[in-house]
Amino acid sequence: MIEIELLEKYGAVRKQYKKSEIIFEKGNLATHYYQIISGAVKMNNFNDEGREFIQGFFYANQSFGEPPLFLDRTYPANAEAIEDCELLSIPKDSFLKLIAENTAVSIKIIENLAQRLHYKSVMAAEISTQDSEHRLLQLFDYSITYFNFKKDKNGFHIDLTRQQMGDLTGLRVETVIRTIKTLEKKGELKIVNRKVYR
Known part of the structure; x- marks a missing residue:
C-alpha cells in the first residue's frame, strides 16, 4: 500500500x-x-x-x-x-x-x-438478515475484489478454508460445507480438487 x-x-x-x-x-x-x-x-x-x-x-x-x-x-x-x-x-x-x-x-x-x-457494513447486514447461501456468495464476491483472489480456467479461487468462511460469516463449518455443495449444484460455484471457485 x-x-x-x-x-x-x-x-x-x-x-x-x-x-x-x-x-x-x-x-x-x-x-x-x-x-x-x-x-x-x-x-x-x-x-x-x-x-x-x-x-x-x-x-x-x-x-x-x-x-x-x-x-x-x-x-x-x-x-x-x-x-x-x-x-x-x-x-x-x-x-x-x-x-x-x-x-x-x-x-x-x-x-x-x-x-x-x-x-464490515455489508457483512454485518448479511449476517443478521440473510440465509447461508446469500452470506457465502456475498463473502466470495467481496473477497474476490478485496483479497485480489486469482482467476484461472475454473474461475476465481476462493482462497479461504471452510473454517475461515464460517468465522467470517457467523456460520458453523458443517453449514458452510453443506451450503457450498448446494451452491455447486445450483451452478453458483465449482469445486475442483476440494478447492472452491466462483
Missing part, C-alpha cells in the same frame, strides 16, 4: 513473525503502523465460550490495525500471523508525520479504511 522505501525513510523496521505468533493483543494500546511485506495475518476476537470470530485477513501489501492508532485507543482485536510473515513496523509519531507530509499516502489510507468499513 505505502511504498516500502518511503516507510523506511520515516523509520520503519522489518520484523519477522512465525506462523501462529501474536503481533498484538486485544486491549494493547496501538503504538505502531503495520504493513505486510510477505505472509498473512488475521485479526480475531474470542467470545465467552471461546469461539473465534475473525475480523479479517490481511495479505502482502496490506496494512492492519490502523483505526485505534488514529484514536489513541486500544486494539479491539488480536493480530496473529497465519503463516510466516515479514512486516514493516513504524512508530505512531513517525507514521503520522509521514501521512502529514505525503498527501497521496493520506488518501490511500482513507480509501483503505473506507473499503474495510464498507465490507
